[in-house]
Amino acid sequence: MSFSLGLTGSIGMGKSTTAKMFVEEGCALWDADAAVHRLYDVGGAAVEPMRAVFPEAVIGDSVDRAALKRIIMERPEALKTIESIVHPLVAEDRAAFRQASTADIVVFDIPLLFEGGGEAHMDATVTVTAPAHIQEARVMDRGTMSREHFHHIRSKQMPDHEKRARAHYVVETDTLEHARVQVHDIVTDIRRRIAHA
Numbered sequence: 553m554s555f556s557l558g559l560t561g562s563i564g565m566g567k568s569t570t571a572k573m574f575v576e577e578g579c580a581l582w583d584a585d586a587a588v589h590r591l592y593d594v595g596g597a598a599v600e601p602m603r604a605v606f607p608e609a610v611i612g613d614s615v616d617r618a619a620l621k622r623i624i625m626e627r628p629e630a631l632k633t634i635e636s637i638v639h640p641l642v643a644e645d646r647a648a649f650r651q652a653s654t655a656d657i658v659v660f661d662i663p664l665l666f667e668g669g670g671e672a673h674m675d676a677t678v679t680v681t682a683p684a685h686i687q688e689a690r691v692m693d694r695g696t697m698s699r700e701h702f703h704h705i706r707s708k709q710m711p712d713h714e715k716r717a718r719a720h721y722v723v724e725t726d727t728l729e730h731a732r733v734q735v736h737d738i739v740t741d742i743r744r745r746i747a748h749a
Contacts, residue, residue: 554580554658555742556650556673560665561680562709563702564691566725570680571661573735580655584662587645588638592617597644601637606630639668646673657742666710666718678738679719681712682726 559574561567575581591598592615603610609619623630650658662670671677682690691702716722721741723734 554650554653554655555746556675557657557659557738557742558665558671558674558677559659559661559680560663560677560715560719562687562712562715563705564687565680565682565712566690566723566731567661567663567680569728570723570725570731570735571659573732574657574659574739577735577739578655579657579659579739580649580653581659581661582646582649584642584646584660587642591615591638591641591645597641598638602634605633605637656746657739664709666715671718676720676742677718678721678723679712679715680723680725680731681716682724684712686726687712 557574557579559567559571561570571581571583588598590596592602593599594613596614599610599613599615602615606620606623609615609623611619620634624634646660660670660674662668665671665674665677687706688699688702691697692699697705721734721738723731723738725731
């Protein structure tokens with residue numbers, strides 16, 4: 553059975569880049585966002601259950617994320633219904649990946665790991681972090697959202713200091729080199745733990 557490592561971090565902290573570094577170290581990677589995309593895509597397991605409740609969200613036999621966002625904005629209570637459809641399917645996808653993986657360490661990239669209680673299913677957790685000004689600059693450099701929208705998203709996420717306090721490991725993503733060294737050290741530590749288990 554492989555070692556399950558939950559990877560999380562707030563918007564703009566460098567989580568996706570850090571996830572790739574774990575892959576470079578020989579870990580398998582399961583990405584929660586990618587799983588949702590698969591479930592929403594043509595033939596995905598969420599399409600028909602979603603069509604039954606929100607037919608306007610299914611366009612061309614796939615779930616349209618922009619349509620879902622509009623539904624949630626107009627009817628905030630719809631979010632609970634959407635989550636009740638998607639979360640069990642995501643959990644199934646994650647379990648199937650874990651079962652099929654032959655890697656000694658499987659990294660589970662889950663943005664809301666702590667918020668959703670996902671750490672209970674992990675052997676250890678790692679939070680990626682960066683100073684607030686770097687975090688904001690990274691998000692603004694993407695050019696995909698306003699500063700107000702960024703602050704709104706950040707306000708909905710668990711504060712960075714709390715995530716760091718709850719995690720077994722912390723990766724500071726101030727530079728790529730520094731992050732890579734920390735990832736290597738974490739993988740080395742986990743492999744040592746596995747060897748002595």
